[in-house]
Amino acid sequence: MNPREAMGRLGPTTVKFDIGRGGGKPDLTNQDIAAALGMVPAGLGRELLEACWWPDGAALRRHKLRDAVIALVTPELQRQQRRLAEARTDLGLAEVCIGWGGAATAEQRANRDAAQQRLGRVKAQCWPISTLESLPTLAMAVISEIARRPHCASCEGRGQTLSGELLMTCKVCGGSGLGQVSDRRRAAAIGRDESTYRAKWRVVYEWMLQQFGESEQEASWALQRALSSAA
Numbered sequence: 001m002n003p004r005e006a007m008g009r010l011g012p013t014t015v016k017f018d019i020g021r022g023g024g025k026p027d028l029t030n031q032d033i034a035a036a037l038g039m040v041p042a043g044l045g046r047e048l049l050e051a052c053w054w055p056d057g058a059a060l061r062r063h064k065l066r067d068a069v070i071a072l073v074t075p076e077l078q079r080q081q082r083r084l085a086e087a088r089t090d091l092g093l094a095e096v097c098i099g100w101g102g103a104a105t106a107e108q109r110a111n112r113d114a115a116q117q118r119l120g121r122v123k124a125q126c127w128p129i130s131t132l133e134s135l136p137t138l139a140m141a142v143i144s145e146i147a148r149r150p151h152c153a154s155c156e157g158r159g160q161t162l163s164g165e166l167l168m169t170c171k172v173c174g175g176s177g178l179g180q181v182s183d184r185r186r187a188a189a190i191g192r193d194e195s196t197y198r199a200k201w202r203v204v205y206e207w208m209l210q211q212f213g214e215s216e217q218e219a220s221w222a223l224q225r226a227l228s229s230a231a
């Protein structure tokens with residue numbers, strides 16, 4: 001059974017659902033699904049599973065999602081700030097060496113230029129200063145993308161295509177089965193124009209999408225295991 005579909009059957013009520021397993025086997029009930037969900041390790045993945053596929057349930061636990069997102073993002077922000085501080089210090093040191101006790105040498109100038117370039121690269125990789133304030137918007141946009149991501153049109157979401165009698169990894173989506181979402185759509189989802197998105201926000205959006213996607217996928221596999229042992 002698709003664990004995400006199972007989640008979708010969990011409504012705000014406690015009605016028993018017949019999820020059509022047939023074959024005389026007992027059907028998984030709402031409670032079975034909720035119990036299986038309880039066996040998924042706590043953390044970002046489980047919160048995302050709920051936020052993506054069971055919004056009624058996630059609404060009750062929104063602060064847990066917030067805490068998990070903050071726990072994911074904080075170390076990365078700190079790492080970026082450390083790299084930035086190091087690159088600034090390196091540049092300051094290279095500048096102070098120039099002409100210390102004599103004429104500036106070509107080597108000293110080259111060191112300063114290299115430090116300047118390194119600082120430029122580090123800055124370009126840093127997330128925008130207002131990332132923390134924008135975190136709720138970013139997180140909701142990424143969650144909504146995961147929950148509504150289109151299937152790859154080429155393989156219809158299977159991740160593989162049939163070439164003669166051979167199953168090949170789909171070239172269009174690289175086997176993920178997922179369709180492309182445009183920068184324009186992502187920019188609109190976080191309330192920015194496309195050029196600002198590309199210049200400033202794409203780096204953090206794509207990072208979050210990658211991290212959220214992996215966490216959600218792992219949690220989904222854990223739910224699937226729990227569901228099949230419940231069946």
Ligand SMILES: [Zn+2]
Nearest residue numbers: 152155170173
């Ligand atoms: Zn594909």
